[in-house]
Amino acid sequence: MKRLIILIVTFIAVTLISVGCSDLYDKDKRPTISMNPDSEYIKTFEDLSLGILFDFEFYLPEADQRWVNLWVEKYENGKKASEPFGQLTYDLSPQEESEDHLGFGMINPNSEDTSLFLYGPGVKSHSSITDTNINNETGKATSWGYALGDEEELKLNLGEPTILATYRKSKDGSISTVDLKDEESIENMISENEFVLLLKIEVTEEKNE
Template sequence: MTIATISVNTDSEYVNTFEDLNLGILFDFDFKLPNADKSWVNLWVERYNDGEKESQPLTQLSYGNSPNEVDEGHLGFGMINPNSEDTLVFLYGPAVRTQPSIIEKKTKTDIFSSWDYAIGNEEVELEIGETKILAAYRETESNSISTVDLQDEESVNRMIKQDNIVLLLKVKIEEKNANRN
């Protein structure tokens, strides 16, 4: 059962502001959640260092039980100063957001980084209980970085093993009375 729809919004005012001010990276999506009054949204970023998943999400946002029957608007993840030791990260959804927080990161020279949306430009349907990768950011000390199909689990696992740092933005929609973790 489709519970929500999401699509990439690369030309939003949010993205344009980030680019104009050279703030960093912003993954912005158009998000529509019918039955918002009966749903719970979990949005989080997993971090992998040298192939090892950290025990806690880098950042996370959970919200739900909206007073509205339908919620729609922007949903996304931002990184301010992604190439510095003082990198700030934040998440946001329709009418909710986290405060930017500083992440622990060692600044290295000769690092290649790449970021990309995991879904195409078309609208994607999200189902209850389904975990979906929305975007990825990665860094490697090697002199090249390969393209990855972020919808292919094998490709994602290979990327996690090959790259030094991988951040995966994920979303999961649950029913109102479902266990929220």
């Protein structure tokens, strides 16, 4: 009986170690993303006064088996638009891993000919904005920022949409502080502001038929 107990305990221990190692292995294969506020892209935008740019460093392991979806959700007076304000999807890189920039830019956000673009490794999406609600108005305050910390390297879970950045226009001249890691705070921001854009990313894995 004593020998049987030892065998059972040993089996459980080995199983737990194996599962633990497997979990660590899976986590090591998760994509990572971090903000890159000092990039040459942003410096160029600032030097030429082009508008607003969010730039990120993005690492994608197993890039030849994964899809990346980068998009902008639009909310007006608390209501979500039926279609993304902008969207970029790329997939199945010929390389086993990818490490490059991706991001979102708004050119001339305070004019009537505002345009936006999304970019990733080797791909880019560009569109003009005819909805003038994005443009700033007298008496209305605007704010934008990253959802990540300055030194934070965020690990992305496959199939889980993640907020990367936000742009918003208030209903009046005030802007409140928002915790973009808290769901309730995000919901309050959407309902309290006249216009909100959320930059999101989702990484999914190719399914073998």
